[in-house]
Amino acid sequence: MEDAEAVVPGRPWRLGPRAxxxxxxxxxxxLVLPAFPLVVLIGTTVExxxxxxxxxVPLFWRRGHPVAVFAFVAGASVLQAATYDMPxxxxxxxxxxxxxxxxxxxxxxGxxxxxxxxxGAATASWVWTSAQFAQYPPGLEYIDYDLGLDDLSPYFFSIAAIVLAAWALGTxxxxxxxxxxxLVERGRRLAVEAEQRAVLAAAQERTRIAREMHDVVAHGLSVVIVQADGARYAAEKDPAVAVRTLETVAAVGRDALTEMRRLLGLLRGSDDPALAPQPGLTDLPSLVTEHDRVELDLPDPLPEVPDGVALTVFRLVQESLTNVRKHAGPSARATVGLRSAAxxxxxxxxxxxxGAAAAGTSGLGLLGMRERxxxxxxxxxxxxxxxxxxxVRARIPT
Known part of the structure; x- marks a missing residue:
């Protein structure tokens, strides 16, 4: 969750509601208070x-009701232009x-x-300029002077610049x-998506570990059971064979226990470097030594493949040999072949x-192999x- 929280941008500093x-x-x-002393200083009427x-005064409510406040202020400006011809x-x-x-x-x-x-800028320019010329004494030669663009332009552009600046800043x-x-919403969505990806990754990891546990337990227990049965029958005729068989049982049990500890370490999130590494192609011969009547055909040297592919091949062979031992019959022989091509x-x-009688093997084992x-x-x-x-034949791109 630390990575998910890191993508959320901090909100920009702003005043709180009270401030x-x-x-x-x-x-x-x-803006309101200066109107009182200015009227007194200028000495004009109450208008x-x-x-x-x-x-x-309506500016007190400009933030919550911007449209109504602007309409009221604009209406008051129109009323002023119609009744009072000075700024x-x-x-x-x-x-x-x-x-x-x-x-x-x-x-x-906006x-x-x-x-x-x-x-309003155009109207105010006309009204205020006309009022200035109307104030000259009668009888002067410019009393009938016609207003032109040169007279209106300074007022209009000055007022229009203020209007444009206010609109531009607000926009x-x-x-x-x-x-x-x-940005804040995008950061929130990214955080949610990152959390969802973490949950999905955890679910996929649990599924992978479940497949690993199935392979380890099924393989280890099947070898132990078969070897223990063989040791029980051999003990009556050749105790030495029983001893060697029991040694194999112990070795298989220790290997299975080691892998179980490694998988449990993954579940606990342990970073213990002493945990056993993932098995690969070089560990395939150990599977054959645990199974009687199995031949192994490997290329020399072994091909270089990614660790994930090597683990998949190892688990595939392990599960296949487990199914042979459980379903093919006591006298069945198996051949394991590995080739690298194209x-x-x-x-x-x-x-x-x-053969077909082994169709009952289409359970979690085959499902796990197919998923891998x-x-x-x-x-x-x-x-x-x-x-x-x-x-069982598989082709895995490398």
């Missing part, structure tokens, strides 16, 4: 104060409301806000927040026993051999 509310309160208050409050302090509320709309609202709402802001903030959220390793175990071979993209053919007996 966010305090920040919104302070920011809105910073600028009223419009300033209408355009700034007021409250104009600072419009870019703040537009930023909140682009930041906390949807992308479509585009609508930008369009309204540019229209960038919304995009960044969405990007950060997607980038693959071919293994064959053929006996001359009961298919893991390496190999093929397994199990069935009656020509002329009687039973054959």
């Amino acid at each position: 966010t509310r305090v920040f919104d309160l302070v920011f809105a208050a910073a 600028p104060l009223a419009f300033s409050l209408l355009q700034t 007021t302090w409250g104009q600072v509320g419009f870019p703040a409301a537009l930023y909140a709309l682009a930041r906390f609202g949807s992308a479509r709402a 585009w609508v806000g930008l369009f309204v802001g540019l229209c 960038q903030g919304r995009i960044r927040r969405a990007y950060e959220a997607s 980038g693959a390793l071919e293994v064959e175990v053929v006996d001359d026993g009961h 071979v298919e893991v390496h993209d190999g093929t397994l053919d199990v069935g009656p051999a020509p002329g009687g007996g039973w054959a």
Whole structure:
């Protein structure tokens, strides 16, 4: 789980809920309060104060209701343009409301806000410029002066730049927040997927160990039983044979116990270097010495194959010889052959026993053999051999 947790990106630092509310309160208050002293200093009527409050007070709720706040502030700006032809302090509320709309609202709402802001920039430029020219005394030669682009452009571009900046900053903030959220969600999904992969890997490892346990126990016990029966019959006629047979039983039992300890070490997660290594091709002769009437045909030198392929071949031969001893009959003979050809390793175990009568071997043993071979993209053919007996043939790419 440490690797799974490592892929989860840390959330970016942000204000907490309480700090966010305090920040919104302070920011809105910073825009509302200056309206009172400015009206007193300028000495104008109450209209600028009223419009300033209408355009700034709603900013207290801009984060939770960005669309409604922008609509209210924009409506107050339109009302001001229609009734009061001079700028007021409250104009600072419009870019703040537009930023909140682009930041906390949807992308479509942000585009609508930008369009309204540019229209407002054009309207404000016309109204304020016309008001300035209307204030000149009558009778001057420029009293009938027609407004042109040169007169409107400074106002329009200045206001439009503020509108664009507010919209761009809000949009960038919304995009960044969405990007950060997607990264956090992706990290969460990766963590879940990593945990699921770990669970699947553990299940596959348990299945592999179960196959190993089956092979070790079935092989070891079958050899011990056969050798013990032989020793019991031989003890009556030739005690020396019984002694050698019992030595074989003891050796097989010790080997099986060693492998059992290795597998139990895997289950416990032990890293003990003294555990026995995985058996391979070089251990095949030990299987033949444990079985009477078995011939082994191996190439010299043995081919170099991956450890997983070597273990699969060893377990395949081990399980096949166990089935020969259990199902082929007491007098059956078997041949184990190994060949390397065309980038693959071919293994064959053929006996001359009961043949089709051994069909009862299609249990966990054959299922385990097939699974082992298919893991390496190999093929397994199990069935009656020509002329009687039973054959197990596998081809494993190397």
